[in-house]
Amino acid sequence: MSPSMIPFRILAPALLLATLASAGAALAADLTVSESVALEASPSAVWAVLGKFSGLPGWHPAVANTEIVKGNDNAMGAVRSITTRDGAVIVEELLSYDGSAHSMTYRIAESPLPVKGYVSTLAVAPSGSGSVVFWRSGFERDPAANDISDDKAREIVRGIYRAGFEGLRAALGESGR
Numbered sequence: 001m002s003p004s005m006i007p008f009r010i011l012a013p014a015l016l017l018a019t020l021a022s023a024g025a026a027l028a029a030d031l032t033v034s035e036s037v038a039l040e041a042s043p044s045a046v047w048a049v050l051g052k053f054s055g056l057p058g059w060h061p062a063v064a065n066t067e068i069v070k071g072n073d074n075a076m077g078a079v080r081s082i083t084t085r086d087g088a089v090i091v092e093e094l095l096s097y098d099g100s101a102h103s104m105t106y107r108i109a110e111s112p113l114p115v116k117g118y119v120s121t122l123a124v125a126p127s128g129s130g131s132v133v134f135w136r137s138g139f140e141r142d143p144a145a146n147d148i149s150d151d152k153a154r155e156i157v158r159g160i161y162r163a164g165f166e167g168l169r170a171a172l173g174e175s176g177r
Contacts, residue, residue, distance in 0.1 A: 030139075030140045030141070030150070031115075031138070031139055031140060031141060031150055031153060031154055032136065032137065032138050032139075032154075033136070033137050033154050033157045033158050033161065034134070034135075034136040034137075035134075035135050035136075035158060035161040035162060035165070036132055036133060036134045036135070037132065037133050037165040037168070037169070038127055038130060038131075038132050039130050039131050039132070039133065039168070039169070039172060039174060040129075040130045040172075040174055041130060041131060041172045041174065042126075042130065042131060043102050043124045043125060043126050043131040044102075045131075045172065046102075046124045046131050046133060046168070046172065047099070047102040047124050049168060049171050049172060050122065050124070050133070050168060051074075051099060051102065051104070051124075052073060052074065053068070053073050053074050053078055053080055053094050053097065053104065053106070054066045054067070054068050054073045054080055056080075056082060058171060059164065059167045059168045059170075059171040060163065060164045060167050060168075061085075061163055061164075061166070061167040061170075062084050062085055062086075062160065062163055062164075063082055063083075063084060063085070064083050064084060064085045065082070065083040066080050066081070066082050066083075067080065067081050068080055069081045069091075071094075074094070074097050074099065074104075075094070075097065076094060076095065076096060076097060077093065077094065078093070078094040079091060079092070079093050079094075079109070080092050080094075088111075088112050089110070089112075090108060090110065090111045090112070090113070091108070091109045091110040091111070092106045092107065092108050092109060093106060093107050093109050094106050095107055095119065101123075102123060102124035102125070103121060103122070103123040103124075104121070104122055104123075105119065105120065105121045105122075106119070106120055106122075107119045107120070108120075108139075113142075113153075113156065113157075114141060114142045114145035114148040114152075114153050114156065115139040115140065115141060115142055115153055115156075115157065116139065116140050116141075116142045117138075117139050117140045118137055118138075118139035118157075119137065119138055119139070120135065120136065120137035120138075121134070121135075121136050121137075122134070122135050133165065133168065135161045135164070135165075137157060139153070139157070141153040
């Protein structure tokens with residue numbers, strides 16, 4: 001079968017992964033985390049839940065509040081201040097947003113996390129009759145966090161992503177697979 005005859009639903013996840021991989025390579029980060037989750041909902045239904053830069057409280061269980069403190073929601077350069085349920089504050093800047101492609105890339109500007117240079121992409125692609133969500137980041141371990149290893153820094157970020165995926169499933173009314 002020639003590439004032009006391969007259905008888009010089959011090619012889309014591979015193309016998205018290639019895009020994320022090249023974006024990750026451009027980060028020149030020492031550490032990366034890449035997680036994904038398959039969902040029954042369509043990409044547009046998933047994006048309706050997670051595609052708003054200020055919308056984290058609607059699906060991530062660790063987030064109590066998100067406020068846009070600079071710029072406009074979903075516009076490049078927007079800055080959000082996230083308050084977690086335990087009171088931590090994280091400030092992030094939106095680097096790119098493509099609603100039609102169901103993708104956004106952002107960076108952490110301020111955070112209590114033991115990372116620096118953190119840049120992440122959150123994207124949704126079709127998969128069979130549902131969708132797949134990709135969450136990928138590149139970063140360095142903050143050298144000031146002497147008691148945190150590279151593996152522990154990756155584990156912390158991975159835990160944030162996995163908790164988010166569980167919250168996303170709940171927001172969509174899906175059970176775990």
